Amino acid sequence: MTLPRRVAAGLLCVLLLHGTAAAQDKFRKSPPLPDPLPELKLPAIESAVLSNGLTVAVVRRPSSPTISLQVVVLAGEADSPPKIPGVASITAHMIGRGTSLLSAAEIEDRIESIGGDLVVAASLEQTVFTFDVLEENLDRALEILGAVFLQASFPEKAFEAVKRALYYDLAERQKDPEFVAKRQLLRHLFKGHPFRIATYNEDVIKNVSRQDVAAFYDRFYRPNNTVLVLAGNMNLQTASRRISHFFNTWAPRKLDRFFLPPPVPNLEEQITFVDIPQAREATIFLGNISPPATAPDHFPFLVLNQILGGTPGSRLFMNLRESKGYAYYAFSGEDLFKRCGVFWVRARVTPEAVVPSVREILRELGPEALGKVSSFEIEQAKSFLIGNFPFRNEALSDLALRAAQVRSFELGDDFWNRYTQNIILVNLERVLETARKVLEPPPVVVIAGSIGELAEHIREFDRVDVYDIQGNLKWTIYKGVDK
């Protein structure tokens, strides 16, 4: 080979190598395009009603070595008798604390012996008991559940211990400004509605007697008022047979329940302050009544919420924290009940930024800011909601929870399987229409913090009602009035 030819070959080699490197660089320059959207097919919810009225719902996941059991009693805090708030919660926590044959310690030992943990959550309209076990221990778990539900005896010692624990738990939670602010918000939104009973203080717990708890249990803890969800590797027939074995002696009783209309949205501007003397920053919680999951506005509202404050990339966080530097965080969200929802915005801000933060949040919820929502933002929000949805169904207990919601909120069996499709159908017009309907009524604004720190700032509002942590109105601050 002559020298020039060698040089040429060398050059060719360099060019080829360079070409390869350039090609590699090129594909690294920008993010790859996604493959087509995968179909999400959640397992069907199969259900049957046993002869005593107990509904058994099964969600099958064949690969799972564990089983998630959820017993959903369709009664919650709002069902406590009007003069004795807290009964629902105390009753729920008394389940598993003694039966006619077993002491609380013996029940605890049995639960622990199968590696389980009975977790209780009482909400407004329902009470959920979750029990996750290995498949091989299912019968033992059902035996324990059958005993604690059918033979609950409410022993005095356990009753006092539960009341004490709930009292201190509530007292402890009241140290959290977010908890206090949200409770105050709900007190306003549920004013004059039976839901308000759920916003009680810890001192009412002492008024509840064992007889109250026994009466609540006797009325609501009935098979015809309960759904037992089983998620895992089991079909409906087998599940029904095994559940029936332990629950078939549970006696049904006719329930006189009346239709409870949802609370009406707040229509007046109101700013409330809750004084938490030790708080260093200001916590804002504002919100209003929103549509239930069964309403046509639900899915557009989910997209709207995502745009506003679903994640750190949403408008509220980007504006209040990243752009203005007012807030440590700012998010929005929604709590869903059977016939309504509660939409809220929560933010923690520096004391001096409390007033501009409230104004900025209200501006973000107002027609001018929302009028600037673009189709691109809508599509981004939809992309997040669709992409994130499968993750919320990964854990077996989450899957069981979805099945329970289908039953307790009467969503329809294919509600969750239609989720993606319903999000895809949301467009700019539907979002703006929903925003007009839901966000037009002014929200109730609650600020929680130290009045000593914040009084000089909140005087900028026309009127602020100041409450203590317990919810007692202490005084009202008017703009321009010194004291």
Added chain:
Amino acid sequence: MRRAALRWTWAVVLCVAAVSGEPPAVPKGFDFPLIQYRLKNGLQVILSEDDSLPVVSVVVAYAAGPVREQPGRSGLAYLMENLMFQGSENVSPMQHINYVQRIGGEFNANTAFDKTYFYESVPSNQLALALWLESDRMASPAITGATVERAKEALISEGRQRRTAEPYMESFFIFDRILYPDFAYGHPLIGTEEDLKRITEEDARAFAGAYYVPNNAVLCISGNFGVSKAKELVAKYFETIPRGGDVPAPPPPGSESPPPARDQVVGDPLTPSPAFHVGYRLGRLQASDADALKIMDILLTHGKSSRLYKRLVKKERIALYLSGGLEERGGLTSFRVFAISPNAIMADLCRKAVAAEIGRLRTTFVPEDELAKAKVLFKGAFLDRLTTSLPRALFLCERHLQGAPLEDLGGEFNRHLLVTPVTIVSLANRLFKPENAYGLDLRTK
């Protein structure tokens, strides 16, 4: 040489076990496919398919943590974790987070004493995006004077906040040093403020250049994907990243350790309530001892039904808080307990009760039903790490970096179930000797 691909299914392991009359059948939860191979640049790849849901998790774990830090540069590994979110050649600062969040994905990172994990879970049609993001920051992390200074500032501020908010944290660092006296194994992950201030751009570049290289990392993809497509994408995004220099193993612990003081007392007016740490240095363990020790640990410290919780918190009410467990650093295992008591007298009683409970394991057989309960807890915890995509990917990476054969996870699981009361008594007598015990008392002054 073409890379070798090994495909394992637990059905195969099951057959082998059945023929040899070895432990019982591998239980449900282990029948997932597993493919392992190595790229030319040394990157270990693990693929584990699961089509239950259209999601996929990607984990890249580097065998690099505080154990690789030099004296005077503590906190560098944690700083590097932070720097990996500050952008790379084709991804602007913090855009990694935006890309993942925009599609509904989830992400995070964490640093352990000898490894650092980076991970994201995304809808399965976005696997390429996750691999693009991870490969870009492996190939070209944005380490500049500005990004290093920003990360240092964030970590110094976080360290200050944590030291104020977690009054017992410093005592954990002191006790780490008692159980693991070598600097490499016993210094705090979050570093000291002085050391963090000292770290330079060059330090970070050198650390990344030495340890954030494909031949010191493992990539695991777990979830819903097609194997051939995934292999193609892995090759596309990772194969062209140059191999780094050889990464020597960290120096084994022990060589430079002075014998630590057996019992220490620290008085701190900021300590809210008296507390103590006790620990046993158990040394290097055989695999069978490690299995039995895990079951023993569950008996003693896991959950509200554990022996220590039942006695100290529920029955005698001498502890307000209790935590404990096993730890392994550089092949040396320790068992430790931390408890907070209402007053100093109760703290002393508490510490004696811990010693008594360990003594009981040396002299009395654990009842069969209690042992069975511990095994159920073990099963639940083990299976929990395998049933969803991200925990599984993290677990597979962790076990790979620990040198465990992934094809034997089912066997490992079953071996724990063979532990007997006799094994535990024997182990307690061999390992939990008074001369292996160390303590640190915290007093309010």
